[in-house]
Amino acid sequence: MDRLIDAIDAKENPSVVGLDPTPALLPEPLLASVREETPSNQAAALADAYVAFNAAIIDAVKDVVPAVKPQIAMYEALGVSGIDAYVRTAATAQRAGLYVLGDVKRGDIGSTAAAYASHLSGLPGFGQTAATPDLWHEDAVTVNPYLGTDGITPFVDAATAHDKDLFVLVRTSNPSSSELQDLDAEGTAISDRVGDLVERWGAQTRGKHGYSRVGAVVGATHPDDGRRLRARLPHTFFLVPGFGAQGGTAADIVPMFDAQGHGAIVNSSRGIIGAWRNDPAAAGVTDTTQALDLVATAARRAALAMKATITTELEKSLGN
Template structure:
């Protein structure tokens, strides 16, 4: 089985773009007709929210499936719709796979030992019941938070190695205050550099080709371009997931250092700019059903113009 790093590179080459669409639904931003229909059917309940997310996100997936290699579901928004929201999430993961997309679940999970293994089994591995092996969530990759150290990472690495799946470890996030922990420096290395070394070390051991990308990725924000340069060099076998493009202030040029000269090695996420471009500044709504492909094409062109991803074309 190909590992996640290979599958991600293949998908980027096939779609000729490193654009990742972030599926971050927000009830109050959904098209009014969807909210009205959902409440008419289910009342003002989490079930209505879940139904709204299902209809909306399926349309997003159908619109972008031919354009981008990978989507990232932000689990928080589905969890905020209770267990019904998570049922819809699991259906959307299947829908995305059926449409030919790779799926990253952005859950920033983290724990140790057998509990970390339970998360790994849940999202990027499998569980055994009697003689049956099941993949409960069947994601291609999961985001993981590193505060617990290597014991919080290794159970995920084992699952990824066994199942051809991946993780993206938070290394340097895109929020202004991230440095308070991540940039602390001791004995010549900052916290985020130590996490980067941990990911690169674990990844190199799993990567089959010397210049390829392994199944262990890292999250490095577009809002810290000078860190992106340094961390890209520090993790040569590690595919990057770059958030912070667009609504959070990072430009396409800011993501440029994440790529190698072939245009591989990184995916760039955009959520709000693709999902909610139909919402006009005065609060009115433009037609929404075709807005997702239009917004995705705009991002794809922007990345192709201002980063090495243009060489994928």
């Protein structure tokens, strides 16, 4: 986790921009060219529009945030050309110096989990060559814990071998997350049990900042759970979704951080990439270049505002 924490320190900003495009988040000029395509070509055209949209945002926020988090589902909805757009987006972000957190929520049993771990390791050495071309351009991925240790170990091994990280779902931000994650299992909430497993999975991978390569996803919509988990998992770095559009406030995210104001990174997606919709200039945009300029300017402004909100709230809490 050291690379991510160093990047947060360098930018003085523990926030990450979620690159989760949908048609509704694209300005009209970008959609117009997609609509002109025949139905069988629309997915590929929309994928190209996502790449252009993301590239404008990446360029606008690359000196503000340490990381981006593309949500692969949004790309997977467009089939193979969507996956290609995901990889192109990740590669663009890495070239811009950003840490790429692939929100893929994969998880399967042993040998299958090992195949998924190629997200971090590249194509395993094949034939005469030891070369492992990077196929996904991710610095970390999110992983689902329902299958237990042997679904996680291959990711930990790949992360360790390639100086990358993973984030395991512990307490997700959605309303029905409580159905399983809140259950009392033999005296301990399921989310706490998963948290304990996360500490164990990461135990051999602690870095110079004291956090392991195995982070946890803890939603901003559950500040009490966050406070409890923060105390319970001292070596686990938190990825905190649910801020903004999903209802998590700046006060809600404070308990996710440690006593020094470290130990967590907060995600915002729609609040940043859809910020252009609140700009009065949006109505007057008529071509793609204007539209991408508007998207970029609004995203940068929103990313700076988010940085200010979070750092102000953290300083307030540390000052207390």
